[in-house]
Amino acid sequence: MSEHIVSPKVYIGIFLSLMVLTAATVAAAYVNLGPFNIVIALAIASVKATLVVLYFMHARYSPKRTHMVIIAAVFWLAIMLALTLSDYVTRDRDMAANTQITTMLRT
Amino acid sequence: MHRTGELYGQFETLEQQKESAALGMWVFLSTEVLFFGGLFMTYTLNRHYYGTAFGVGSNTLDLKLGGLNTVILILSSLTMAMSVWASHVGKRRQTTSFLVATLVLGTAFLGVKVIEYKQKFDHHLVPGYHFQIDYRAQHPAPNDDPKEIEAEKEELSKAFAKDPDLNAHAQLYFSLYFGMTGLHALHMIVGAGMLVWLIRQSMLGRFTPTYNTPVEMIGLYWHFVDIVWIYLFPLLYLIDRHR
Amino acid sequence: MDTPTSTRTATATVYKIPEEHYLNSTYGIRSWLLTTDHKRIALLYLFSVTFFFFVGGIFATMIRIHLMTPQGFLVTPETYNKLFTMHGVAMIFFFLIPSIPAVLGNFLVPLMIGAKDLAFPKINLLSWYLYILGGCFVLYSFSTGGLDTGWTFYTPLSSVYSNSAVTPAVLGIFINGFSSILTGLNFVVTIHTMRAPGMTWFRLPLFVWAQYATSIIFILGTPVIAITLLLVGLERMFHLGFFNPALGGDPILFQHLFWFYSHPAVYIMILPAMGVISEIIPTFARKPIFGYSFIAGSSIAIAVIGFFVWAHHMFLTGESVYAALAFSFLSYLVAIPSAVKVFNWTSTLYKGSISWDTPMLYALGFIGLFLIGGLTGLFLACLGLDIHIHDTYFVVAHFHYIMVGGAVMGYLGGIHFWWPKISGRLYPEFLARVSAIILFSGFNLTFFPQFILGYLGMPRRYHSYPPEFQVLNVMSTAGASILALGYLLPMIYLVWSLKYGTVAGPNPWPSTGLEWKTDSPPPTENFLVTPEVTWEPYDFETRPDLELDHIVAGKLPAPAHGDD
Numbered sequence: 001m002s003e004h005i006v007s008p009k010v011y012i013g014i015f016l017s018l019m020v021l022t023a024a025t026v027a028a029a030y031v032n033l034g035p036f037n038i039v040i041a042l043a044i045a046s047v048k049a050t051l052v053v054l055y056f057m058h059a060r061y062s063p064k065r066t067h068m069v070i071i072a073a074v075f076w077l078a079i080m081l082a083l084t085l086s087d088y089v090t091r092d093r094d095m096a097a098n099t100q101i102t103t104m105l106r107t
Numbered sequence: 108m109h110r111t112g113e114l115y116g117q118f119e120t121l122e123q124q125k126e127s128a129a130l131g132m133w134v135f136l137s138t139e140v141l142f143f144g145g146l147f148m149t150y151t152l153n154r155h156y157y158g159t160a161f162g163v164g165s166n167t168l169d170l171k172l173g174g175l176n177t178v179i180l181i182l183s184s185l186t187m188a189m190s191v192w193a194s195h196v197g198k199r200r201q202t203t204s205f206l207v208a209t210l211v212l213g214t215a216f217l218g219v220k221v222i223e224y225k226q227k228f229d230h231h232l233v234p235g236y237h238f239q240i241d242y243r244a245q246h247p248a249p250n251d252d253p254k255e256i257e258a259e260k261e262e263l264s265k266a267f268a269k270d271p272d273l274n275a276h277a278q279l280y281f282s283l284y285f286g287m288t289g290l291h292a293l294h295m296i297v298g299a300g301m302l303v304w305l306i307r308q309s310m311l312g313r314f315t316p317t318y319n320t321p322v323e324m325i326g327l328y329w330h331f332v333d334i335v336w337i338y339l340f341p342l343l344y345l346i347d348r349h350r
Numbered sequence: 351m352d353t354p355t356s357t358r359t360a361t362a363t364v365y366k367i368p369e370e371h372y373l374n375s376t377y378g379i380r381s382w383l384l385t386t387d388h389k390r391i392a393l394l395y396l397f398s399v400t401f402f403f404f405v406g407g408i409f410a411t412m413i414r415i416h417l418m419t420p421q422g423f424l425v426t427p428e429t430y431n432k433l434f435t436m437h438g439v440a441m442i443f444f445f446l447i448p449s450i451p452a453v454l455g456n457f458l459v460p461l462m463i464g465a466k467d468l469a470f471p472k473i474n475l476l477s478w479y480l481y482i483l484g485g486c487f488v489l490y491s492f493s494t495g496g497l498d499t500g501w502t503f504y505t506p507l508s509s510v511y512s513n514s515a516v517t518p519a520v521l522g523i524f525i526n527g528f529s530s531i532l533t534g535l536n537f538v539v540t541i542h543t544m545r546a547p548g549m550t551w552f553r554l555p556l557f558v559w560a561q562y563a564t565s566i567i568f569i570l571g572t573p574v575i576a577i578t579l580l581l582v583g584l585e586r587m588f589h590l591g592f593f594n595p596a597l598g599g600d601p602i603l604f605q606h607l608f609w610f611y612s613h614p615a616v617y618i619m620i621l622p623a624m625g626v627i628s629e630i631i632p633t634f635a636r637k638p639i640f641g642y643s644f645i646a647g648s649s650i651a652i653a654v655i656g657f658f659v660w661a662h663h664m665f666l667t668g669e670s671v672y673a674a675l676a677f678s679f680l681s682y683l684v685a686i687p688s689a690v691k692v693f694n695w696t697s698t699l700y701k702g703s704i705s706w707d708t709p710m711l712y713a714l715g716f717i718g719l720f721l722i723g724g725l726t727g728l729f730l731a732c733l734g735l736d737i738h739i740h741d742t743y744f745v746v747a748h749f750h751y752i753m754v755g756g757a758v759m760g761y762l763g764g765i766h767f768w769w770p771k772i773s774g775r776l777y778p779e780f781l782a783r784v785s786a787i788i789l790f791s792g793f794n795l796t797f798f799p800q801f802i803l804g805y806l807g808m809p810r811r812y813h814s815y816p817p818e819f820q821v822l823n824v825m826s827t828a829g830a831s832i833l834a835l836g837y838l839l840p841m842i843y844l845v846w847s848l849k850y851g852t853v854a855g856p857n858p859w860p861s862t863g864l865e866w867k868t869d870s871p872p873p874t875e876n877f878l879v880t881p882e883v884t885w886e887p888y889d890f891e892t893r894p895d896l897e898l899d900h901i902v903a904g905k906l907p908a909p910a911h912g913d914d
Contacts, residue, residue: 005192005195006188006192007192008189008192011185011188011189011192014185015181015182015184015185019178019181022174022177022178022340025340025341025345026170026174026345026348029341029345029348030348030349032349033349037349041341041342042338042341044341045338045340045341048334048337049334049337049338052184052330052333052337053330053334055188056184056185056187056188056326056330056333057326057327057330057331058323062129065130066129066133069130069133069136069137070137072137072566072570073136073137073140073141073570074140076140076141076144076570076657077140077141077144077147079657079658080141080144080574080610081144081147081148081151083658083661083676083677084148084152084603084606084607084610085151085152086670086672086673086676087602087606087661087669087670087673088152088670090670090671090672090673091669091670116466116875117460117465117466117468117469117544118469119880123543123544126542126543127469127470127539127540127544130538130539130542130543131469131470131535131539134535134538134539135535137569137570138531138535138569138570138572138573139573141571141573141574142574142576142577143577144573144574144577145573145574145576145577145578145581145607146577146581148603148607149581149603149607152600152603153592153600156598156600157598234588234589234590234591235588235589236589272598275591275597275598276598278590278597279590279591279592279597279598279599282590282591282592286584
């Protein structure tokens with residue numbers, strides 16, 4: 001933990017940004033953007049989370065190993081989501097290929 | 108019992124002690140990321156398969172209360188960060204005041220959650236034997252807005268047409284809603300308990316510019332719980348508002 | 351020191367146990383149950399994991415007796431399901447996973463890095479109490495209806511249909527999970543912040559690297575199984591539907607979440623054992639380890655890549671073929687760092703001055719058995735082959751070669767190697783060597799026939815089998831009885847040595863780690879003066895103080911008078 005003292009002005013600025021982003025995410029939810037709704041919602045949430053981590057949690061002023069811990073946690077979560085979804089997302093294609101082969105063999 | 112601020116026996120210097128505390132808390136928070144992560148994985152999959160039911164479920168949540176809670180929690184993160192700052196610059200009374208503000212806001216958050224949970228209970232939206240997604244549409248309360256009930260009935264009939272098993276799938280949504288917000292609330296209660304301890308220590312003058320580690324560490328925990336909510340809010344409340 | 355006679359034979363110094371050390375510095379049951387000394391906590395774990403080893407061992411005995419005849423005569427089919435489940439739960443969660451980290455890791459990590467204790471001693475004690483609490487819940491589950499879902503708790507059997515005591519068991523494993531998480535957290539912080547001056551990362555003993563890698567898995571994997579088992583418990587209690595197809599849920603989701611932890615868990619079980627081997631081999635080959643940085647790096651590589659391979663447990667349960675291809679490929683990749691280690695250990699032996707002390711016997715046994723276990727893992731990772739051998743005794747043999755032939759032998763080798771440091775006494779060497787050989791023989795007789803059984807098609811978790819498999823099953827049971835003897839003997843002679851063993855002195859082997867620079871048993875604060883490290887690890891060839899240690903331990907004759 002560094003001794004860098006963050007000034008209250010920064011904190012208030014971050015807080016106001018978070019309020020703006022909250023309003024933005026609610027507003028965006030009322031517009032039909034199809035599959036992009038979830039993308040925008042997660043993007044805004046991630047920006048908010050990043051601001052909290054960097055400034056409220058002082059990650060910006062912390063030693064490198066703190067950064068490594070944060071990156072590791074996010075990376076591992078990403079592995080769990082991505083590799084699990086890799087199963088579900090490729091299933092239909094898998095089934096389609098199976099059906100194609102079966103149909104081919106039958107004719 | 109060691110008084111806070113003393114060098115513990117296993118450490119050589121106060122610097123080492125503080126470094127260890129910080130690394131320990133960050134590592135602990137990384138375990139929490141994976142802990143909640145399992146629930147987020149479950150959510151992702153179920154929303155992918157049962158988008159209609161998730162939309163219907165999400166629309167029964169009170170967006171005003173959810174939005175209010177989001178503001179409350181982010182504000183409490185601000186007050187928490189301010190109390191860390193105050194302890195850094197030696198302002199004892201302000202440290203305590205900001206900690207108290209954080210606790211009050213956290214408690215307010217929990218209070219709003221209680222109101223929301225009660226609403227769900229009244230509308231038979233708690234997973235279990237009595238769960239019925241269209242209970243409110245079938246049995247509106249006397250003070251319910253009739254236009255709202257009509258809109259809900261229409262939404263439900265469209266949804267049932269798309270997904271005949273809507274009730275079961277909506278129950279999955281609510282299991283996740285209660286599971287995720289419940290686990291989050293549990294973490295807030297633990298955080299509130301720690302704040303009570305912090306407030307007492309602060310009132311006893313234990314925190315100085317050279318030693319404010321507990322304030323910083325519990326601050327980290329509190330901000331983490333805020334971040335979880337920052338994700339929960341759009342994922343639970345904002346799925347299908349654009350219907 | 352005894353000066354040698356004119357024939358210059360090597361004579362060991364006669365030692366006395368130090369006046370005050372960590373075992374006798376305070377007395378009374380409270381000083382043990384409320385201790386924050388990492389060495390005492392390690393011993394608390396030693397007793398508890400040994401207890402659970404017995405629990406798991408009793409179930410294993412019953413399984414092997416039951417399987418002596420094709421129709422099984424000992425228990426009903428339903429009870430048989432409970433036997434293999436409870437054997438798995440007790441052994442995996444309450445013996446294998448904590449064994450080396452919580453016993454040897456707790457004892458040695460602060461000593462090896464020159465620290466007075468771990469970073470968070472009270473959390474260390476809390477870890478032990480969480481282990482005990484989790485264990486109580488699981489024992490309660492065992493004794494009130496047992497558990498019949500398999501240690502893998504597949505849904506919806508575990509979450510809906512099983513009539514056994516699933517809820518207390520998952521609660522117990524959940525609580526035990528936090529014990530692991532806190533231990534891992536403690537190790538990571540300690541290794542980062544509490545190394546003695548001069549103890550840089552690349553001077554750390556490889557055992558410490560192994561503990562660090564294991565701790566990464568503890569920290570990032572265990573929370574996932576914690577939440578997953580919690581969901582199973584909630585589903586059972588409140589009839590939720592996450593994993594129940596009848597309610598729209600998905601059993602495969604459970605499997606993904608379960609194996610996300612449980613595959614890396616097997617690396618939790620083997621990495622610390624590999625760390626032990628990396629300490630033993632240089633000591634008894636009297637040579638620096640070959641390829642130190644590769645072994646250190648491969649520990650981290652195994653921990654990381656180990657997280658990418660979990661769905662190889664699900665090849666036959668309905669995952670997509672494309673995902674299966676990816677996971678199969680990644681599973682081949684994860685074998686590479688393990689192979690690097692085996693090559694490096696073997697290279698260390700080359701042109702070394704080998705002595706056949708008991709720890710070395712266990713280490714050599716480890717290398718051979720881990721090789722077989724690891725290679726058969728590659729067989730299983732091959733999609734086409736797995737279709738035939740999945741869920742057969744081939745899998746059972748594979749993982750027992752790694753977990754028993756590997757991890758348990760690593761654990762026993764470590765216990766023997768560090769026994770003098772822990773207790774201040776040497777165990778009886780001849781009896782210990784005989785014991786190691788009995789164990790090795792019994793092990794192979796138990797599990798090698800199971801490879802053949804699996805290849806021939808005998809399914810696992812079945813209470814009965816076709817009569818043509820009986821000979822191999824009887825061989826396996828016979829082997830198990832010899833294996834049991836191999837486990838009982840150390841328990842007897844190690845306890846015996848506490849009173850009657852030769853006093854060991856600080857560095858009996860001798861070896862090069864910092865732990866050997868303090869008394870045996872060590873004082874409570876580990877080192878009277880904080881050590882400062884100026885030498886490279888495993889520096890058998892050039893460290894000046896080591897030659898003296900060799901002489902003092904009786905491994906080299908002292909120079910005659912007039913030689914200097």
